[in-house]
Amino acid sequence: MDSPYRALFADLRTNTPIDVLPLQGLEFDDYIGKPGSLTATLPVPNRRMAQRVREIVEGRTAVYLERGDQVCWGGIVWTLTPAMDEQGLVTVALQAATFDSYAGRRHIRRTLTYTDTDDLAIVRGLWEHMQTADGGIGVGYAPAPPGTRRTVTYQDGDETLVEEAISQLAAMEPGFEYLVSVYRDPATGQRAKRLLFGAPRIRIGEGTTVLDLPGDILTYSFPRDATRGGTTARARGGTPEGAQRPVISDEHVAQALIDAGFPRLDTTSDHSNVNDKAALDALARAELAALSGPVVIPAIRIRLDADTTPSLLGTTVRLRIHDVWFDPGLDASYRVIGVKVTAPERGRAETAELFLEALAGPEALEAD
Structure with missing residues (x-):
């Protein structure tokens, strides 16, 4: 199966094009809140291709993926690993990360x-x-x-x-x-x-993509993890000059959850370069809001086609699921906060795993 993806390599600083090269075993992801990644293999069947691949220099080369006329992913090539297998076939394993990874260096x-x-x-x-x-x-x-x-x-x-x-x-x-x-x-x-x-959220697009099971959705998971959540939060900062102990926020409590029957579960976080108590209180309140009770990050895997593309990050999707677990049915809207794509190859269809965040307010629909 021919891949719908075209990989273009360019100089990282000047964006000057270098080459267009074939990729095998392509997988890539992108997220809101953290850098995404790309992994693939560059086949090297002869000396001519080897010379072309040598023009790709880790740490100073950008890679862009195009799907049709869309630029759907871009990032920095961070590692290249030339290798030969027992049959004498030479390949170069490539790992890249989205451009926001630059801030981590x-x-x-x-x-x-x-x-x-x-x-x-x-x-x-x-x-x-x-x-x-x-x-x-x-x-x-x-x-x-x-x-x-x-x-x-x-x-x-x-x-x-x-x-x-x-x-x-x-x-x-x-x-x-x-x-x-x-x-x-x-x-x-x-x-x-x-x-x-x-601010406070990235929202892309005005419409909603409807995904059904049976239909577009291949698999789903709705993990509910109480080990990551809590009902209290404190944020600990740095130690100011001349002080003996770090600055620490007040304890913030999700009293509504405790009143509803949840036990008291503590969370804490460290921010060594923050010495302002008001800032630490703001951090603790935000962390408690994000981690109150069990943490649920739904994920679904869907087919990609001409109508459903990988460019879903920040968009709204509506899930309609009818099966033995969601009985009589789930009908709810979510924001896409992560996308992980597996490119098609022989015997493997093009799919995407979507990581979701529940919406509150009028966009969140009740179950049937």
């Missing part, structure tokens, strides 16, 4: 202070800080909605990862989400990348 090495500043403007400022010095990767910026005003300082010498700084900002209530999206620039036709923001 950059430290804040200059004192930066943001006073009463919109938190999304702080995120943009951190990315601008990363890309101002020689060696940036050319990520642009989409217009951002209004965020929440914060006062934060990052000290030179603390070696704070930019990824960690952004995650801590996003964890404070009411929170925000961001990712580096890839797209085709309508003005130039070139592949491009930019920061996309959502």
Whole structure:
């Protein structure tokens, strides 16, 4: 079976095209809140192909996946592993991660202070800080909605990862989400990348994709995990200069769950570079809201075709499931917070696993 995916390799910093190469065993994923990944194998049947593959340099090459006219994934090639099997066949295993993984390889090495500043403007400022010095990767910026005003300082010498700084900002209530999206620039036709923001959530598209079982849905799972949840939360910060103990938030309690019969289950988190108690209280409240009671992250596996594409991250899907577990039936809407795609090969259809977040309010439908 011919793959619908086209892999284009380009210079990471300049976006100058390098080559279009075939991939085998392609799997890729993308998430809201953490970097996605790509794994595949480059076949090397002869010296000519070997020379082409050698032009792909780990750490300085970008890879984009196109499906038809859509740019559906983009990221940085981080590892390449040439290998030969017992039959003498040479391949190169490739691993890549989405462009937001770059923030996990950059430290804040200059004192930066943001006073009463919109938190999304702080995120943009951190990315601008990363890309101002020689060696940036050319990520642009989409217009951002209004965020929440914060006062934060990052000290030179603390070696704070930019990824960690952004995650801590996003964890404070009411929170925000961001990712580096890839797209085709309508003005130039070139592949491009930019920061996309959502406050408090990233929502893409106006419509809803309806998925049925029996029908589009191949498998589902609704794990309910009380070991990750809790009914109280505290956030512990760093130790200020001259102090003997770290700053710690108040204990925040999900009293409604306890009143409903849940036991008292404690959660705690560490934020060593946060010394402001109000910020720690905001972190504890946000963590309690996210982890109150059992944590449920539904996942479904679906067929992909011309009508259902992998570009579902941040969109709304409506599940209609009728089986022995969901009796008389489930009819509910969810936001897609993760997508994991397995490309088609001989004997294997193209499928996607969707990781979901339940919607609240008028978009959440009751069961039949």
